[in-house]
Amino acid sequence: EVQLLESGGGLVQPGGSLRLSCAASGFTFSSYAMSWVRQAPGKGLEWVSAISGSGGSTYYADSVKGRFTISRDNSKNTLYLQMNSLRAEDTAVYYCANLPIAVAGTGWFDPWGQGTLVTVSS
Amino acid sequence: SYVLTQPPSVSVAPGQTARITCGGNNIGSKSVHWYQQKPGQAPVLVVYDDSDRPSGIPERFSGSNSGNTATLTISRVEAGDEADYYCQVWDSSSDHFVVFGGGTKLTVL
Numbered sequence: 001e002v003q004l005l006e007s008g009g010g011l012v013q014p015g016g017s018l019r020l021s022c023a024a025s026g027f028t029f030s031s032y033a034m035s036w037v038r039q040a041p042g043k044g045l046e047w048v049s050a051i052s053g054s055g056g057s058t059y060y061a062d063s064v065k066g067r068f069t070i071s072r073d074n075s076k077n078t079l080y081l082q083m084n085s086l087r088a089e090d091t092a093v094y095y096c097a098n099l100p101i102a103v104a105g106t107g108w109f110d111p112w113g114q115g116t117l118v119t120v121s122s
Numbered sequence: 123s124y125v126l127t128q129p130p131s132v133s134v135a136p137g138q139t140a141r142i143t144c145g146g147n148n149i150g151s152k153s154v155h156w157y158q159q160k161p162g163q164a165p166v167l168v169v170y171d172d173s174d175r176p177s178g179i180p181e182r183f184s185g186s187n188s189g190n191t192a193t194l195t196i197s198r199v200e201a202g203d204e205a206d207y208y209c210q211v212w213d214s215s216s217d218h219f220v221v222f223g224g225g226t227k228l229t230v231l
Contacts, residue, residue: 045208047220059219095164106212108155110167
């Protein structure tokens with residue numbers, strides 16, 4: 001069974017940093033692209049970033065470009081999201097999600113992790 | 123940037139058919155995916171590539187896509203179908219490579 005488990009969320013001050021992790025199991029991690037999607041409280045889904053299975057290609061939403069960095073360690077079956085210069089508007093539940101192919105650029109998100117809450121506030 | 127437009131809410135009685143639309147410029151040329159999200163839970167894929175169903179999703183869930191509108195159809199609606207539903211596409215010309223619709227709250231009366 002494919003499982004994704006996020007961790008690393010919490011309360012951080014504006015301008016601060018946080019690193020999220022997503023531990024994957026039940027599939028050949030390096031064969032699939034991965035993505036982060038967030039959801040602000042009471043709001044809809046917003047795509048944040050994606051990375052190819054090899055880690056060689058990365059993609060970002062304009063709202064986080066230059067502040068967030070997506071990466072992966074295929075030897076540890078783990079996806080990361082380094083978040084710097086955090087703003088109040090980054091407050092959200094962050095989900096990691098699996099894509100059906102090795103390259104990002106197409107496809108659906110399935111499954112999703114349970115999410116981790118990031119709160120940016122002073 | 124590419125925009126997907128969903129109605130904020132749809133209401134239907136049990137046993138009836140619910141149709142949730144997702145509008146976008148020439149969306150029929152794209153592959154559309156649909157997610158169900160219940161309160162406090164992560165989204166779940168219910169339809170992919172316009173009309174395919176993942177294993178474990180009831181046949182009551184179906185999708186179509188043509189022109190400027192994609193539609194998620196839920197037949198014989200049950201109380202357990204009450205949830206938020208989101209459509210999604212990829213659009214490389216957008217500032218977001220991935221675009222989600224704003225979501226539709228399905229209420230079962």
